[in-house]
Amino acid sequence: MAQARPPRADAVRNRQKILAAAREQITLHGPDAGMDAIAAAAGVAVGTLYRHFPTKTDLVGAVVTEHMERVATDAEAAHARAASGSKAMDEITAFIGTVLEASANDHAVKAAAHTLGAAPGTTEPEDRATAALASLITAAQADGDLHLDVTVRDFYLLITTAPTDQPPAVRARWLTLVLPGLSTHGRGAAG
The missing domain is CATH 1.10.357.10 (Tetracycline Repressor, domain 2)
Structure with missing residues (x-):
């Protein structure tokens, strides 16, 4: 059985940027902060956000x-x-x-x-x-x-x-x- 590869460095950075942006946006706008706004604040595409966190519940x-x-x-x-x-x-x-x-x-x-x-x-x-x-x-x-x-x-x-x-x-x-x-x-x- 092949071992899973560790995540790429850019994927790790994107995840951290998304989490930081989520904390910031939820602080500013409450739990209703939009996924698009979180992605924009993180400087990533919405698709990148959804690859890391398929739902808002996953992100929160x-x-x-x-x-x-x-x-x-x-x-x-x-x-x-x-x-x-x-x-x-x-x-x-x-x-x-x-x-x-x-x-x-x-x-x-x-x-x-x-x-x-x-x-x-x-x-x-x-x-x-x-x-x-x-x-x-x-x-x-x-x-x-x-x-x-x-x-x-x-x-x-x-x-x-x-x-x-x-x-x-x-x-x-x-x-x-x-x-x-x-x-x-x-x-x-x-x-």
């Missing part, structure tokens, strides 16, 4: 997956730091703050996720992020810093309902007010 799904890959990497890095001696609750707080800021600054991902009705645990990167966050939660609970009934779903609920359309100071205040509800130490631990 790729944008969401790209974002979730960054979230998974961040969650795994936080877990690794906690496994090396950092306080798990500090890592959870920093991770949630990072996700909050990334979501606030990447409106394309937020719009795309709502368009697809995306839910946690539907892609490999989401599974990785969930596993890393679950390990952090278990460690913080073992340290006595996090209530025993707190789950990964609770953190997904916080992330999906966060005030990402508000200025940075409001988002920071929201985090200061919300995280103590999960901590066994109250506001002093998270604020």
Whole structure:
């Protein structure tokens, strides 16, 4: 059986340009951004766009997956730091703050996720992020810093309902007010 050839360099570049343009166009025009406009913004022919992404759902799904890959990497890095001696609750707080800021600054991902009705645990990167966050939660609970009934779903609920359309100071205040509800130490631990 012959091995598949790796994609040509120009095909890889075109895919990256299309994804960047899709993020930009969805940010500017919402999930209804047209495929023609995305192709034009990427500097590729519409046929090239459709060769990479046969449907708009495929394109939006790729944008969401790209974002979730960054979230998974961040969650795994936080877990690794906690496994090396950092306080798990500090890592959870920093991770949630990072996700909050990334979501606030990447409106394309937020719009795309709502368009697809995306839910946690539907892609490999989401599974990785969930596993890393679950390990952090278990460690913080073992340290006595996090209530025993707190789950990964609770953190997904916080992330999906966060005030990402508000200025940075409001988002920071929201985090200061919300995280103590999960901590066994109250506001002093998270604020």
